[in-house]
Amino acid sequence: MAKHSVAITEYLEIDLDAERWHCRRCGHDIGSARSPYKEGLLVYERDPREIHRPILDPDKYEFTYAPDPSWCRIIEFYCPSCGTMMENEYLPPGHPLTNDIELDIDKLKQRHAQGEGKSDAAG
Amino acid sequence: MGGDKEKSVIEKFLEDNVLFLGPDPEIMESHKMAPISEREEKAMAGFSNADQINLVRHKLQTACNESFDMVEQMGAAPGAKWGDLISGVWTMHGDLAMASMGGVLIFSVLTQHPVKFILKYWKDDPTVGIRPGDIFMHNDARYGNIHNTDQSLIIPVFHEGELICFTGAIVHEGENGACEPGGMPSAAESPFDEGLKMSPFKVGENYEFRRDIMTFLQNSVREPKLQLEGMKSKLFAAMRMEVRVRDAIAEYGVDAVVATLRKTLVDTEQETRRRLSTWPDGTVRTNLFADGTLRENCLIKIRCELEKRGDELIIDFRGSSPEFLNRANNTVLASLKGMLAQEFLSFVWPDLPRNQAVFAPISLRTDRRSALHCSPDAPNAQSMMTFFPSFTAVQIGVPKFLYSAGHRATDVIAGWYNMIVTFLYGGVNQYGELVGNVCADLNGMGGAARWNRDGEHSIAPIFAPMADIGEQELIEEEVPLMKIVPHKLMRDANGYGKFRGGHGYQQIATMKDSSMWGYMCCSIGSKFPSTMGIFGGYAPGCYPLCKVKGVNVFEEMKDHRDLLRFTVEEIMNEQPFKGAKYSTHHMGLQLEFAQPGELYMITQGSGGGYGDVLEREPEAVSREYLDDLISMNTVTNIYHVVLDAESGAVDVAATTAKREAERAKRKKLGKPYKEFVKGWETEHPPEGVPYYGSWKDRSLIYRGSKDDTCPADNIVAVMMRDPKDVRIEKLEAELAAARAQAKG
Amino acid sequence: MxxxxxxxxxxxxxxxxxxxxxxxxxxxxxxxxxxxxxxxxxxxxxxxxxxxxxxxxxxxxxxxxxxxxxxxxxLIERNGPRVGLVTTAGYESSVPLMRARGYGDGLDHAGQTDLPGADRPVPLVPIPMIVGIMERIDYKGAVCMEVDDEDVRKAVRKLVDQGCQAFVVALVNAVVNPAHEKEVERIILNEYPTHVLGALPIVLSHRVAGRKAEYSRTMSAILDAYLHDQMxxxxxxxxxxxxxxxxxxxxxxxxxxxxxxxxxxxxxxxxIHSGPVAGLEATGYLAGQFKEPNVIATDMGGTSFDIGLVTSDGVKFYDFNPVIDRWLVSTPMTYLHTLGAGGGSIARYDRLWGAVEVGPESAGSDPGPACYARGGKLPTTTDANLVLGYLDEENYAGGTIKLNRRRAERAIEEYVAKPAGLSLIDAAKAIKRKVDANMASAIFKEVAVKGYNPKDFVILSYGGGGPIHACGYAAEIGVAKVLIPPFSSVFSALGAGNMNQLHIHEKSLYLMLYDATFRTVLSDYTTFNETVVELEERGREDLIRQNVPVEKIQTRVELDMRYGNQLAQISVTSPIARLTTPHDIITLLDRFSTNYAQRFGEGSQAPEAGVRINVIRVVSFVEHDKLSLERSTASDAAKPVARSERPCHFPQLAEPMMTPVYDHTAVTDGMTVPGPALIETPRTTYLVEPGWTLTMGLLGSAVMVKNA
CATH class of the missing domain: 3.30.420.40 (ATPase, nucleotide binding domain)
Known part of the structure; x- marks a missing residue:
């Protein structure tokens, strides 16, 4: 972790000095902390049945324990450098991706400059 | 001046000529506490020592717990026995100040509304009034509470003629005379199909129920015994608590009680704000999709934006699905707040006291007539089908604040499983009694994966800690619901991740010794997972309802024991029973009568996973494999671990290599964001998928197809077609086609 | 004797x-x-x-x-044998899932409510050691599917292959029809005769617990098998x-x-837990000897506070589903409520309420209170007692532990007084008051939930920490009399010396005394009578096995009854051992009604919803001679001589009071001591608070009464 970094998720941190998103596994510079981090990642669309195998025979039954691929797709986001899956989304086909984290970077810097916000559990 | 006078004359006319008192939006749309009154100011000024207040609070808290125990012991509803209730004390202005430590916490935010209704409308009404010994009841969710299977009872507490507070309890009673037994009819197509609709009303005086009213209520439900026992238990618990409040007044003075109740709310809100202010400021967004109404599958969007500024949190659900006017899955706004409060009371700050002030720093934004803020015309008996997913939308968003927050009271988690997978039942039991209710095992929801460890298997419902899935021997002693498999952990159906969600269990039910017996189910998530993982962890899969009709398993037990199987997977894939009919369905089942020995099978869901599957400890994968909780397919193709099929021994080197290869593959397959979006994103929801809610723009709401939209600020409620009509139409078309083909 | x-x-x-x-x-x-x-x-x-x-x-x-x-x-060290469980096919996950809520059994409230942090304990029987066999008996005992010899052998071999050292056989509805459990036992013994594997114990669930509920019964059998060796x-x-x-x-x-x-x-x-139960038994005996009809027994130690009840109506309080360590079982135990509160309970300033809070966290005895100077830094109840002047630094626990006042002060100063904005003394007073209030609330709830008025009771206080706090928590509840028993520091051992040889057998059944749906009253008495006979027979066999002469055996029939489908089962001692007339039924209904009303309020009874007997319990016993513990009637006007005096602070008084300190030998039978006073014994200190008077009795017993 860089000197003035804040771990935001299991895999993402923000370098407060540089105002950049970094990968917490390999340190890869993902992009500006003021932009969506997903824009700096690799994205892959997966048929949900690859992960959630049909436990019941799909030839016999409509419902099989697997998601319906025409209703649901898994979108996976990878670190371009180490290949870690940092996030995923389950979306109907074609649904706009979610800009899931948009932090107030100025406030964040301010808070950490004051020495607050230190984690006491996760991270 | 004259204009004003005229206006007041008109106002008076309007006031005197109300057709009837419907739910009051002023009461129903605000979850904030009543302003501190002069009376409360005075009391707090007079009784202000924190340690003294703490002693009074402790006394009242003990009283709440005591009365909770009483309701649990005296109640006859399955819900009461597993703690689906709370008991509490409301301030003189109707805010819930203290509640039992046990029980369902959803109630903590939304029980104020009926009390406030009583205060606003009945207190000064010459035909009603509030007097010592009065008993009020209520169950209509449009006036507060969750759904009308919950019945609440409160009594006022007076001291020297002054109303000091209210005491009472709310219990999930079950049966309420709705169009289906058990109290949560998914077949309801209007509020009038939902059984008893008690707006807050007086049911007794001088601490006694009026027998005429009791008779009416007992005649309105399928379980008159339950109605009676439920009302009695709540009354005596409320009375016991009234005695305790009086004791406290006698010992510390009336101001002490008034001050303590109010100060408890003030302090709680302050603490909540203090905690919120340690979260980073910003916005977190989630999109979640409920996949049905319980009558049919369709995609119901839950759009959720969490905006945190300073010590406040705004939860914005605008752009979510419109309401369904003839489906029971709509949520009354107040119920939604109750459910969201649950996230904070159970999953973020479980150490905070149970009262409504915890939710005070949180505000909601919703579209009117959306499924999350429905009109009084829409049925809401199955509001869980939209407010549970809404809860999950918040739950999977919160970690994105909490992970870097300065204060955490417990572990950061992924999405808990969020559906009530169990059987509701109705019919005649083995003793000839008419019964209808819900099984306790809905409480076995799979726990979410955590930031540093796996989730626990079927452990607790999202709405209550320490809930019980019950014991089968006790169940089948009372109702003819035999379980061939009561709960058996289900393989390969959980949320995978670095830390995995807790597994759920499958159950296989059948019936014995009844002349009439029917089942219902009320869960979604058979096509689209209902809860999610976080930080790269996967969701659990989907869960169907499976049936085997045309079999009597008890005959098979006698004559063909070799055909018996004890997992859904084997029964459905091997189809061992000759001549039986095997089928799968979504988990919305309206009352369906069954023959003895026919099988109905459902699966309790798993919590979501946490983190990348490739980071899961290979040893943990091996243990799960040896426990038969995951198949070799999952070991190999999900976790990319190489292990010995017999001993479970991990090949470390091969695993490392396999995982490296998978990472390389990801990098090869993954596309840069912009390029991906170009190929992925569409203008409208996909053809052929009935989609409800916004797509790109939250102000434009889709109503089931890409051509049918309405603006979010003027939603047109959706009317669904009867699934039977849809099916008949489909069959008729097939028939016509077949005939045409036959003609050549 | x-x-x-x-x-x-x-x-x-x-x-x-x-x-x-x-x-x-x-x-x-x-x-x-x-x-x-x-x-x-x-x-x-x-x-x-x-x-x-x-x-x-x-x-x-x-x-x-x-x-x-x-x-x-x-259980704690997990060094029991490797137990294998044979259960009904389909029920293999019942034990691992612990009825869902099992994660919180045995935890305090904070542990139970923290769902994200919830962890089930490491299982006693891991999943691979659980096997299902194909068989099924229904709720009324009818066989739906027979046991298959080969199927059982296969299952058992699988367990033995994995190193099984003890078998538990727990099959569905075995308490109504134990045939299948016995059949499995027969097959195991046949497959593995005792000479093959040595004595591989086989525990059948229906022999350990007589009530329905497969999980808690199975767990009872598992614990029994697990503890058997060591015990x-x-x-x-x-x-x-x-x-x-x-x-x-x-x-x-x-x-x-x-x-x-x-x-x-x-x-x-x-x-398990038989020590504290013996203490309660001694309380019951003392209540009779001292002619105190209603007694609340309180035992305050370093980390826990036990509360038990003895009432004049002879009601036996059982815990039907006690939790042992982290495990729910279904063998009835005498009811005791244990609170995590004692001398080691840690005090803190609670930011939320701006007030002083104590417990449930405890410093235990290691490191212990700050004043022990064994590394404990946090302020505890004992530290507050020292600061308030109740304890003697040199003479604590008979001088075995030297107390360090400076450390106690520092701890309270830093963790309570400063954050709360209180003076040291006021902070210590707030701690004492909160400790007393916490114990008082717990006592109050225990008594009130059972339908009694705490003000009708006297408090019996024993254990090391009790007599310092007894006046305090008694006053909080409104109880004006506190008894300190003779031999208070070995009171449980004394209780053990006073017990009867006794066995309890019970059986689940579904017996409608009054069927509300069909408006019929039980007229066929066979089930009731046959069940009682069967249970009496089992108790008799137990006692005869121990060479008790048959004519000395007495029995008591208890019934767990309920209205409609309520959860509340109230154990009623039945005046009737055999039903013969409709009159008997009415007698039972009345007995139940009286009992229920006492607990939940007159008018709360709901016989119109039907009345059922769920469990019949037969207590078979033989009475043994009792110790004689008479209440002193002496009165001695002589004034005892104080050893010293020191200023003590009391929460209800602004100024400290000079308090005489007596050695217990100086205060003899019949002497009275007005509060404030301290009486020191080698094992504890009696604090007589201002406004109370102590009268010494025989054998170290005493009574403290609040002045009118």
Missing amino acids: RRVSVDIGGTFTDCFLAYDGKYIEAKALTTHHNLASGFMEALGNACGELNLSVRDVLSSVDAVRYATTLGTNA YHGMSTLEVALRANGYSRPMLLVHNTSGMAQLNSTHSLQT
Whole structure:
């Protein structure tokens, strides 16, 4: 972790000095902390049945324990450098991706400059 | 001046000529506490020592717990026995100040509304009034509470003629005379199909129920015994608590009680704000999709934006699905707040006291007539089908604040499983009694994966800690619901991740010794997972309802024991029973009568996973494999671990290599964001998928197809077609086609 | 009477010796590695006071009785045998899932409500050690599917292959029809005759617990199998030690059901928590001797506070589903409520309420309170008591622990006074007041939930910490009288010396006394009568096995009844052992109604919803001689002489009061001491608060009464 970094998720941190998103596994510079981090990642669309195998025979039954691929797709986001899956989304086909984290970077810097916000559990 | 006078004359006319008192939006749309009154100011000024207040609070808290125990012991509803209730004390202005430590916490935010209704409308009404010994009841969710299977009872507490507070309890009673037994009819197509609709009303005086009213209520439900026992238990618990409040007044003075109740709310809100202010400021967004109404599958969007500024949190659900006017899955706004409060009371700050002030720093934004803020015309008996997913939308968003927050009271988690997978039942039991209710095992929801460890298997419902899935021997002693498999952990159906969600269990039910017996189910998530993982962890899969009709398993037990199987997977894939009919369905089942020995099978869901599957400890994968909780397919193709099929021994080197290869593959397959979006994103929801809610723009709401939209600020409620009509139409078309083909 | 009774606790082994009218108390440190050595040492100390040898005493006493709070060590250390579970196919996950809520059983409220942090305990029987066999019996005992010999053999072989050292067989509805469990036992014995694998114990669930509910019954059987070895081993060493020293009679083990039995008639599960239960039993006896109809027994130690009830109406309070360690079981135990509150409870400033809070976290005895100077930095109840002047730095626990006042002050200063903005003394007062209030609330709820008015009770206070706080928590509840029993520091051991040989057998059934749907009253008495006969027979066999003469055996029938489908089962002692007339039914209905009304309020009864008997319980016992503990009637106007005096602070008073300190030997039978006063004994301190008066009784007993 860089000197003035804040771990935001299991895999993402923000370098407060540089105002950049970094990968917490390999340190890869993902992009500006003021932009969506997903824009700096690799994205892959997966048929949900690859992960959630049909436990019941799909030839016999409509419902099989697997998601319906025409209703649901898994979108996976990878670190371009180490290949870690940092996030995923389950979306109907074609649904706009979610800009899931948009932090107030100025406030964040301010808070950490004051020495607050230190984690006491996760991270 | 004259204009004003005229206006007041008109106002008076309007006031005197109300057709009837419907739910009051002023009461129903605000979850904030009543302003501190002069009376409360005075009391707090007079009784202000924190340690003294703490002693009074402790006394009242003990009283709440005591009365909770009483309701649990005296109640006859399955819900009461597993703690689906709370008991509490409301301030003189109707805010819930203290509640039992046990029980369902959803109630903590939304029980104020009926009390406030009583205060606003009945207190000064010459035909009603509030007097010592009065008993009020209520169950209509449009006036507060969750759904009308919950019945609440409160009594006022007076001291020297002054109303000091209210005491009472709310219990999930079950049966309420709705169009289906058990109290949560998914077949309801209007509020009038939902059984008893008690707006807050007086049911007794001088601490006694009026027998005429009791008779009416007992005649309105399928379980008159339950109605009676439920009302009695709540009354005596409320009375016991009234005695305790009086004791406290006698010992510390009336101001002490008034001050303590109010100060408890003030302090709680302050603490909540203090905690919120340690979260980073910003916005977190989630999109979640409920996949049905319980009558049919369709995609119901839950759009959720969490905006945190300073010590406040705004939860914005605008752009979510419109309401369904003839489906029971709509949520009354107040119920939604109750459910969201649950996230904070159970999953973020479980150490905070149970009262409504915890939710005070949180505000909601919703579209009117959306499924999350429905009109009084829409049925809401199955509001869980939209407010549970809404809860999950918040739950999977919160970690994105909490992970870097300065204060955490417990572990950061992924999405808990969020559906009530169990059987509701109705019919005649083995003793000839008419019964209808819900099984306790809905409480076995799979726990979410955590930031540093796996989730626990079927452990607790999202709405209550320490809930019980019950014991089968006790169940089948009372109702003819035999379980061939009561709960058996289900393989390969959980949320995978670095830390995995807790597994759920499958159950296989059948019936014995009844002349009439029917089942219902009320869960979604058979096509689209209902809860999610976080930080790269996967969701659990989907869960169907499976049936085997045309079999009597008890005959098979006698004559063909070799055909018996004890997992859904084997029964459905091997189809061992000759001549039986095997089928799968979504988990919305309206009352369906069954023959003895026919099988109905459902699966309790798993919590979501946490983190990348490739980071899961290979040893943990091996243990799960040896426990038969995951198949070799999952070991190999999900976790990319190489292990010995017999001993479970991990090949470390091969695993490392396999995982490296998978990472390389990801990098090869993954596309840069912009390029991906170009190929992925569409203008409208996909053809052929009935989609409800916004797509790109939250102000434009889709109503089931890409051509049918309405603006979010003027939603047109959706009317669904009867699934039977849809099916008949489909069959008729097939028939016509077949005939045409036959003609050549 | 010549009798030795012993209570082996976590720290001390207490011994109470009754010898020809003399009563001797003695203590020794508990020796965990070999319980016998601590036992013999304590006994030796007692014999020493009589100038008799241990051999003389042991060869002449009529009984050695033994209670213990131990027994859960095997659970905590997880060093029990590898248990294999044979259950009904389809039910394999019942034990791992622990009824969902099991994660919180045995935890405090904070642990139970924290769902994200919830963890189930490491299982006693891991998933691969659980096998399902194809069989099914329904709720009324009808066989739906027979047991298949080969299927069972296969399952059992799988367990043995995995190193199974003890079998538990728990099949659905075995309590209504045990045929299948017995059949499985037969097959296992046939497959593995005892000479093949040695004594591989087989525990059948229906023999351990008689009530329906498959999970808790299975868990009872698992614990029984798990604890069996260690308990048996521990008891055997003890018995060997006794034999070697001249004792030739069977040893009697105190049960947590308030009875006792010989080793060969004891399930290991019944010994858990038997020490505190013996204390409650002694309370019951004392209540009779002292003519106090309603007594709340309170036992305050370093980390826990036990509350039990004795009432004049003779109602027996059971915990039908007690939690042992983290496990829910279904063997009835005498009810005691244990609160995590004691001298080691940690005080803190609670930011939320801006107030002082105490517990439930405890510093225990290691590191202990800050004033112990063993590394504990956090302020505790004991530290506050020291600061307020109640404890003597030099004379605490008979001088065995030197207290450090400076450390106590510093801890309270830093963690309570400063954040709360209070002076040191005010902070200590707030701690004392909160501790008393916490205990008072817990007592209040225990009494109130059972339908009694706490003000109708006296409080009996024993255990090391109780007599300092007794006036405080009594006043909080509104109780004006506190008793300190004779031999208060070995009170549980004394209780063990006073018990009856007793066995409880119970059976689930579904018996409608009044069927509300069809408006019929029970007219066929066969099921009731046959069940009672069967249970009486089992109790008789137990006692005969221990050489009790048949004519001495007495029985008591208890019924768990309920209205409609309520959860509340109230255990009613039945005045009737056989039903013969409709009159009997009405008698039972009345008995139940009275009981229920007392608990939940008159008018709360709901017979119109139907009345059912769920469980019949037969208590079979033989009465043993009792110790004589008379209440003193002496009155002595003489004033005791104080050893010293020191200023003490009391929460209700602004200014400190100069408080005389007495040695317990200075205050003799019949003397009165007005509060404030401190009376020090080697093991505890009696605090007589201002406004209270203490009167000394016999054998170290005392009564403290609030001045009118």
